[in-house]
Amino acid sequence: MPLLRNCSGCARISARNHAPCTLAYFHKPLFSSGAAHGNDPTLKPLWQTLYDAGADIVIGGHDHHYERFAPQDPEGRADSAHGIREFIVGTGGKNTHRLLAAPQPNSEVRQTDTYGVLKLTLHKAGYDWEFIPQAGRTFTDSGHGICH
Numbered sequence: 001m002p003l004l005r006n007c008s009g010c011a012r013i014s015a016r017n018h019a020p021c022t023l024a025y026f027h028k029p030l031f032s033s034g035a036a037h038g039n040d041p042t043l044k045p046l047w048q049t050l051y052d053a054g055a056d057i058v059i060g061g062h063d064h065h066y067e068r069f070a071p072q073d074p075e076g077r078a079d080s081a082h083g084i085r086e087f088i089v090g091t092g093g094k095n096t097h098r099l100l101a102a103p104q105p106n107s108e109v110r111q112t113d114t115y116g117v118l119k120l121t122l123h124k125a126g127y128d129w130e131f132i133p134q135a136g137r138t139f140t141d142s143g144h145g146i147c148h
Contacts, residue, residue, distance in 0.1 A: 020124055020125060020147055021056055021122050021123070021124070021125065021126070021127060021147035022050075022053065022054060022055040022056055022057075022147075023055070023056065023057040023058075023059070023120070023122065023127075024050055024055055024057070024058050024059075025058065025059040025060070026043075026046075026058075026060060027060060027061055027062055028040045028042075028043060028060055028061075028062045029043070029058070029060030029061070029062060029063070029086060029088050030043040030044060030047045030058070030060075030074070030086070031069055031072070031076060031086055031104050031106070031107075032060070032062070032063045032067065032088055032104065033063075033065075033067055033100050033101055033102065033103045033104045033107050033110055034062070034063025034064075034065055034067075034088070034090075034099070034100060034101065035063075035099035035100055035101040036063055036064075036099060037062050037063045038063070038101060038104075039104065040062070044074050047074040047084065048074045050084060051073055051074050051082070051083075051084055054082070054148045055084050056084065056085065056127065056145065056147045056148060057084065057085050057086075057087070057120070057127065057145070058084050058085075058086045058087075059086075059087045059088075059089060059118070059120075060086065060087070060088050060089075060090075061088060061089060061090035061092075062088075062090060063088060063090050064090040064091065064092075064095075064098045064112075065088060065090055065091065065098055065100060065110060065111065065112040066087075066088065066089055066090070066091050066109070066110070066111050066112075066114070066116070066118075066131060066139075066141070067086075067087070067088040067107055067109065067110045067111075068085070068086075068087055068088075068107075068108050068109045068129075068141060069085060069086040069087075069104070069106045069107055069108060070083070070085065070106040070108050071083030071084060071085045071106075071145075072084065072086070072105075072106045076104070076105050076106065077105075078105075078106050081148075082148055085145055087118055087129070089117070089118045089131075091114065091115050091116050091117070091131075092115065092117075093115050098112045098113075099112065100112055109141050111139050111141075113137075113139070114133045114134065114137040114138075114139040115133070115134045115137075116131055116132050116133040116134055116137070116139075117131075117132050118130070118131055118132075119131075119132055123147075125146065125147050126144060126145055126146045126147055127144070127145050127147065128142070128143070128144050128145075129141070129142060129143055129144075129145070130142040
C-alpha cells in the first residue's frame, strides 16, 4: 500500500483533473459506520488528493451495508461547498460484515438489511443517485448533488 501512504503521483492526479464532475471508486472507504471495519485512515492521503483536485463523489464497499455521507473534507468535517460525498455500497449479497456501529459524523443514511445496487447518473454540473433494492424489498435512497 505504499501508493496510499506516500501518494506518489498525487500531484499529477490533481494537476490533470479538469472535469466538471469527478467520481472515484475503490474498495475501502475512508469513513464508515460499519461495525466490522469502520473508518480506514490509510486512505486519507488519497482523499486529500481527490479533495484538492475537486472530486465530487467517492464510492467504496468493504463493510457490507449501504451508507451515504454528506459532502465532507478528508478530516470528516462537513463541507457543502467543496466536500466529497461518499457512498458505501457493500450490498451485493454477502451476509457478513452487515452490522452498524455508532453513526460517523455526516452520515445521512445507513441500512444493513437490503441488498441492491447504486445507480449514478452524472450530468455536466451535477449527479443523481438511486439505490435500487433487490426484488421485494422497500428500502430506497435517491437524490441529487451539485458538482464543484
